[in-house]
Amino acid sequence: MDWLNYHHLFYFWTVAREGSLRKASEKLHVSQPSISAQISALENALGEKLFRPSGRTKVLTETGHMAMGYAEEIFSLGREMMSALHYHPGSRPARFSIGVTDSVPKSIAYEIIRPVLHLRPAVQAICREEKIDTLLGQLAAHRLDIVLADEPAPSDLKFKTFHHPLGTSDVTFCAPATLAARLRRNFPQSLDRAPALLPTENTAFRMALESWFEAQRIRPQIVAEFEDTALMHRAAEEGLGFIPVYTVIVAPSVKHYGWKKIGRATDCAGHFYAITAERKLKHPAVLAITEHAQFRLFA
Numbered sequence: 001m002d003w004l005n006y007h008h009l010f011y012f013w014t015v016a017r018e019g020s021l022r023k024a025s026e027k028l029h030v031s032q033p034s035i036s037a038q039i040s041a042l043e044n045a046l047g048e049k050l051f052r053p054s055g056r057t058k059v060l061t062e063t064g065h066m067a068m069g070y071a072e073e074i075f076s077l078g079r080e081m082m083s084a085l086h087y088h089p090g091s092r093p094a095r096f097s098i099g100v101t102d103s104v105p106k107s108i109a110y111e112i113i114r115p116v117l118h119l120r121p122a123v124q125a126i127c128r129e130e131k132i133d134t135l136l137g138q139l140a141a142h143r144l145d146i147v148l149a150d151e152p153a154p155s156d157l158k159f160k161t162f163h164h165p166l167g168t169s170d171v172t173f174c175a176p177a178t179l180a181a182r183l184r185r186n187f188p189q190s191l192d193r194a195p196a197l198l199p200t201e202n203t204a205f206r207m208a209l210e211s212w213f214e215a216q217r218i219r220p221q222i223v224a225e226f227e228d229t230a231l232m233h234r235a236a237e238e239g240l241g242f243i244p245v246y247t248v249i250v251a252p253s254v255k256h257y258g259w260k261k262i263g264r265a266t267d268c269a270g271h272f273y274a275i276t277a278e279r280k281l282k283h284p285a286v287l288a289i290t291e292h293a294q295f296r297l298f299a
Contacts, residue, residue, distance in 0.1 A: 006074075008042035011035050012050060013071040016064065020057050080126065096285040097126045099135035099147040103203040105229040107249045108272065111297050112148055112166065115288040123285050136161060139277055146286055147275040151204045163273040164281065164290055167298020169248035170269045171209070173262040176239040180260035183242055187263035188216050195241035196220035200227050205270055209244055212268035233257060246270055248298060272298070 014035075015024040021032045028035070043050055050064035060068060096116060100109045116125050128135070128144070132151070138144045140159040147153075152163040173191065175183060183190045191213075198220075199206045206225075213219065223241045226232035236243040237257055245253050247264060254261065274290055281287055 005042065005045065008038045008045070009067075009071055009074070011038040012042050012067065013075060015039065015051070015058055016060055016068050016071070094121070094123050094285075095126060096123045096283070097128070097144045097146075099138060099144045100127060100129050101132045101135060101147065101149040101151075102129050102227060103132075103199070103205065104148055104150050104272070105246065105249065107229075107252065108169075108246060109148055111249065112272070112289055112293050115292040116285045119285060119288060125285075136275070139275065142277070145276070145283060146289065148289075149273050149275055150270055152273055153275050159277075161275050161277060162279045163275045166272040166274055166290060166293035167248075168269050168271050169246040169298060170264065170266045171212075171244045172247045172250040172264045173242050174245050174250065174254060174257075174259040175236065175242040175262055176258070177260045179239060179242060180262050183262045184260075188218060188265065190262075191216075191220050191242065192218045193221050195223045197232050197235050197241040197243045198222055198225055199229065199232065199244075200225045203227070205244070208268055208270055212265055215267075244268075 011024070011028070011030075014028060015021060018024045018027060021035055024030075024035055025032045039050065046063070046067070048063040049061050050067055051058040052061055053059070098113055098116070100113075113125065113127065116123055128138070130138075132147070132149055132153075135144060135147045135149075136153055136157065139147050139161065140157075148166075149163075153161040173183070173187075174180065179195075183194055198209060201207075201210075220242075224232075224235060226235070232243060233253070235241070236259065242262060243259070245259075250261070253259065272293070274286065274293075276286065281290060
């Protein structure tokens with residue numbers, strides 16, 4: 001088995017974060033040739049180049065970006081371990097690791113996990129965002145306690161998971177005032193050929209929208225598609241098109257961004273789930289999430 005030299009990886013990680021050998025050398029108090037030699041040894045072990053030169057800076061190659069992702073996770077876990085072990089036994093807060101799929105809007109995710117942050121005795125929450133496949137793999141490896149998603153776990157997984165419905169939200173369409181006033185007339189047919197900002201096609205949200213558009217015989221003019229709802233909301237601020245918002249968070253969204261409501265699609269809905277490795281929910285933080293979501297947030 002090939003073993004990873006973590007000393008080499010640490011030097012690579014530092015150069016990638018600092019952007020140059022010079023800055024990494026100043027941070028680590030190690031000579032540039034020494035750092036360069038350590039990175040070369042790592043590249044030889046991996047059989048791939050991790051950097052390419054770009055002026056006076058170092059730019060990650062495709063393999064470098066992949067290695068950087070692993071390095072970030074490795075050293076993050078190391079910091080978590082040291083932090084956890086520095087507590088005296090009995091005084092250390094319970095750790096609760098939450099995975100959030102990148103297709104769940106951040107504002108909904110925060111509202112779902114909010115009760116965990118107020119538990120007494122305190123719980124140390126660790127939130128990670130990734131694709132659902134990656135998060136479920138971490139759940140299977142017991143590195144996560146729960147995964148929050150807008151779709152159930154795939155049925156063809158090689159390990160057992162259980163999904164617990166948290167709730168459902170229909171959709172409200174919003175836009176800046178001028179566009180909203182125009183599209184509010186004759187809604188929903190007014191959305192036909194209207195400029196739209198939508199989630200990408202690989203998301204459950206987009207699939208629900210497409211089904212609703214088809215049922216209404218609407219074909220909006222898609223200006224842009226986004227995996228990140230925060231970016232989609234930012235584009236909507238500039239009046240580039242109308243935007244779909246889950247009704248459960250429409251009130252704070254309208255207040256924050258200054259949008260106006262166009263209309264509500266009560267027959268277009270998104271579903272949210274807590275995915276765990278155990279059928280019976282026992283962890284106090286998991287119970288806090290499910291009970292809050294089911295009886296308050298989505299009630």
